[in-house]
Amino acid sequence: MNERLLLQLEIDQLNAAYAAALDERRFDDWPRFFLEDGRYTVQARENFDRKLPLALIALESQGMMKDRVYGITQTIYHGPYYTRHVLSPRAQLLGEEGGRIRAQAHYAVFRTRPGDASEVYNVGRYIDEIVRTPDGLKFASRSCVYDSEMVLNSLIYPI
Amino acid sequence: MNERLLLQLEIDQLNAAYAAALDERRFDDWPRFFLEDGRYTVQARENFDRKLPLALIALESQGMMKDRVYGITQTIYHGPYYTRHVLSPRAQLLGEEGGRIRAQAHYAVFRTRPGDASEVYNVGRYIDEIVRTPDGLKFASRSCVYDSEMVLNSLIYPI
Amino acid sequence: MNERLLLQLEIDQLNAAYAAALDERRFDDWPRFFLEDGRYTVQARENFDRKLPLALIALESQGMMKDRVYGITQTIYHGPYYTRHVLSPRAQLLGEEGGRIRAQAHYAVFRTRPGDASEVYNVGRYIDEIVRTPDGLKFASRSCVYDSEMVLNSLIYPI
Numbered sequence: 001m002n003e004r005l006l007l008q009l010e011i012d013q014l015n016a017a018y019a020a021a022l023d024e025r026r027f028d029d030w031p032r033f034f035l036e037d038g039r040y041t042v043q044a045r046e047n048f049d050r051k052l053p054l055a056l057i058a059l060e061s062q063g064m065m066k067d068r069v070y071g072i073t074q075t076i077y078h079g080p081y082y083t084r085h086v087l088s089p090r091a092q093l094l095g096e097e098g099g100r101i102r103a104q105a106h107y108a109v110f111r112t113r114p115g116d117a118s119e120v121y122n123v124g125r126y127i128d129e130i131v132r133t134p135d136g137l138k139f140a141s142r143s144c145v146y147d148s149e150m151v152l153n154s155l156i157y158p159i
Numbered sequence: 160m161n162e163r164l165l166l167q168l169e170i171d172q173l174n175a176a177y178a179a180a181l182d183e184r185r186f187d188d189w190p191r192f193f194l195e196d197g198r199y200t201v202q203a204r205e206n207f208d209r210k211l212p213l214a215l216i217a218l219e220s221q222g223m224m225k226d227r228v229y230g231i232t233q234t235i236y237h238g239p240y241y242t243r244h245v246l247s248p249r250a251q252l253l254g255e256e257g258g259r260i261r262a263q264a265h266y267a268v269f270r271t272r273p274g275d276a277s278e279v280y281n282v283g284r285y286i287d288e289i290v291r292t293p294d295g296l297k298f299a300s301r302s303c304v305y306d307s308e309m310v311l312n313s314l315i316y317p318i
Numbered sequence: 319m320n321e322r323l324l325l326q327l328e329i330d331q332l333n334a335a336y337a338a339a340l341d342e343r344r345f346d347d348w349p350r351f352f353l354e355d356g357r358y359t360v361q362a363r364e365n366f367d368r369k370l371p372l373a374l375i376a377l378e379s380q381g382m383m384k385d386r387v388y389g390i391t392q393t394i395y396h397g398p399y400y401t402r403h404v405l406s407p408r409a410q411l412l413g414e415e416g417g418r419i420r421a422q423a424h425y426a427v428f429r430t431r432p433g434d435a436s437e438v439y440n441v442g443r444y445i446d447e448i449v450r451t452p453d454g455l456k457f458a459s460r461s462c463v464y465d466s467e468m469v470l471n472s473l474i475y476p477i
Contacts, residue, residue, distance in 0.1 A: 005327050009164050012249045019265065020251060023284070045400065082204065082306045084282040086267045089248035089407035090330045092338060106337065108404045108428060110267060110282045112306035118282045123402040123428045123436045125341070147400045147430035168323050171408045178424065179410060182443070241363065241465045243441040245426045248407035269426060269441045271465035277441045 004093065011091040011103050011130060014137045019085035019107075022158055027073055030158055031065035035131060038062060039141040042159055045124065048145045056155065068158075078156045082112040083121065091128075100140055101130040107144075109159060122146050122159055163252060170250040170262050170289060173296045178244035178266075181317055186232055189317055190224035194290060197221060198300040201318055204283065207304045215314065227317075237315045241271040242280065250287075259299055260289040266303075268318060281305050281318055322411065329409040329421050329448065332455045337403035337425075340476055345391055348476055349383035353449060356380060357459040360477055363442065366463045374473065386476075396474045400430040401439065409446075418458055419448040425462075427477060440464050440477055 014033070021029040034040065043055040059065050088106035095102045104127045111121035124146035131140045144159040173192070180188040193199065202214040218224050247265035254261045263286050270280035283305035290299045303318040332351070339347040352358065361373040377383050406424035413420045422445050429439035442464035449458045462477040 002324075005324070006161075006164070008327075008331075009167075009249075013167075013251075016247065016249050016251050019247060020263070023265065084265055084267070084284075084306050086245055086247040086265050086282070086404055088334065088337065088404040090327075090334050092331075092334050104338070106341065106402055106404050108267065108402070108426065110279060110306070112282070112308075115308055117309055118279050118305075118307045120279060120428060120436050120438060123404070123430070125402075146436075147402055147428070148436045149430075149433055150435055165320075165323070168326075168408075172326075172410075175406065175408050175410050178406065179422070182424065243424055243426070243443075243465050245404055245406040245424050245441070267426065269438060269465070271441070271467075274467055276468055277438050277464075277466045279438060 007101070008090050008093060010137060011093075011101075011105075011128075012087075012089060014130070015087055015091060015105055015126070019087060023083050023085055027069045027157070030069060031062045034062055034065065034139045034142070035133070036062050038065075038139050040065060040139075040144075040158070041142075042144045042146065042155065044149055045145050045147050046149050048143070072156055076156060078154060079113060081114075081154075081156075083157055084110040084112070084118070086110070099131060101128075101132075103128045103130060107159070122148070122155070124159075166260070167249050167252060169296060170252075170260075170264075170287075171246075171248060173289070174246055174250060174264055174285070178246060182242050182244055186228045186316070189228060190221045193221055193224065193298045193301070194292070195221050197224075197298050199224060199298075199303075199317070200301075201303045201305065201314065203308055204304050204306050205308050207302070231315055235315060237313060238272060240273075240313070240315075242316055243269040243271070243277070245269070258290060260287075260291075262287050262289060266318070281307070281314070283318075325419070326408050326411060328455060329411075329419075329423075329446075330407060332448070333405055333409060333423055333444070337405060341401050341403055345387045345475070348387060349380045352380055352383065352457045352460070353451070354380050356383075356457050358383060358457075358462075358476070359460075360462045360464065360473065362467055363463050363465050364467050366461070390474055394474060396472060397431060399432075399472070399474075401475055402428040402430070402436070404428070417449060419446075419450075421446045421448060425477070440466070440473070442477075 040059045041055045042057040086108045091103045091105045109122045112118040127143040129141040199218045200214045201216040250262045250264045268281045271277040286302040288300040358377045359373045360375040409421045409423045427440045430436040445461040447459040
């Protein structure tokens with residue numbers, strides 16, 4: 001089997017496991033998908049396309065992610081909602097350099113608030129740098145570049 | 160090739176064929192995706208997470224499914240609509256026990272009513288027990304666990 | 319590895335690359351996904367199911383597609399929007415005849431207008447005839463059969 005395809009399938013698995021962890025609210029598992037100095041950003045496409053640095057969320061280590069999870073689950077007052085990630089197959093491999101695999105995938109996240117119908121919440125593109133570790137593939141960096149310029153007033157949980 | 164990956168791909172194919180049958184309204188084909196004593200349930204996540212048994216629909220054999228199809232196509236008065244299933248790759252393998260493969264996949268179903276725009280209809284997760292038979296993979300059990308607590312007044316066709 | 323699966327994976331890659339080109343607004347790349355005499359149509363499911371020929375858009379060569387791209391990017395006055403394609407895995411192989419592979423895949427396209435939330439835009443099914451060329455897989459024909467009968471007043475970009 002073509003090695004490139006095999007790698008794509010592995011990345012699809014990584015993406016599926018990541019999505020399942022978030023949608024099942026296993027938030028403590030979330031930082032473990034990243035390297036210890038991994039980077040997680042959520043940025044409007046508008047800014048990304050113009051190479052502007054402004055991001056809605058920018059976390060630069062697992063520690064910051066754990067902090068964020070603590071905030072989400074323990075301290076932030078917010079209306080609860082469920083998320084549901086649906087990803088487009090298949091991760092596209094964009095290149096590889098110095099052991100870092102660059103890949104991207106389209107995502108749609110649906111939100112369901114208690115007593116309400118499900119709705120489109122956030123759609124966009126994951127732009128990733130992925131590294132192979134003894135514990136499997138990990139994100140050195142995951143940028144969630146979302147299409148809607150409208151700043152969401154309730155982007156609580158990770159995308 | 161890794162056997163686990165191969166199995167995942169087969170399950171993806173099963174899921175794609177299942178979705179196509181429903182969206183193309185080949186409802187008579189639907190029960191054939193299950194074992195003769197296969198189980199099909201549609202349940203709110205709220206109940207599933209709390210391990211409450213209440214389900215919107217619970218069918219416990221191919222016979223009951225055929226009955227349901229007869230109802231849908233011949234007797235139930237309802238406003239017609241199209242469905243469109245979009246599934247997230249890839250089926251996650253959760254384990255295997257006694258020849259039963261446990262897997263899950265995220266789904267989004269869109270609904271289109273005549274003269275109307277398409278809308279988000281039902282999003283959630285398939286939780287499956289799959290068995291290999293001489294006729295290919297079949298569902299011993301498929302639970303559709305949907306995110307919206309709101310009981311839909313028109314869940315006519317299978318999810 | 320099963321050759322059929324390998325082909326499916328290749329088609330998934332083709333679909334992912336096609337979707338990325340459109341969503342990243344690389345419209346000039348779009349005609350290159352087709353054969354020189356390739357066919358692209360966008361048709362309501364209503365007409366498709368009844369075998370009626372009426373289509374919203376019907377382009378019968380790469381030249382017509384280039385023309386369309388010129389129109390979209392240079393001359394048509396329209397409100398801009400982003401698109402985001404999310405496809406369901408996996409391409410279903412429907413058959414092969416005389417070197418033409420017939421396949422289909424479900425799609426959901428989300429639209430985001432400036433300053434607005436993302437919304438469901440167009441959902442349906444790609445019905446494809448695919449040919450292997452020295453430059454990789456190409457569409458001999460791609461029909462986008464969409465579920466909503468409502469004619470969209472702003473179907474500007476390709477689906």
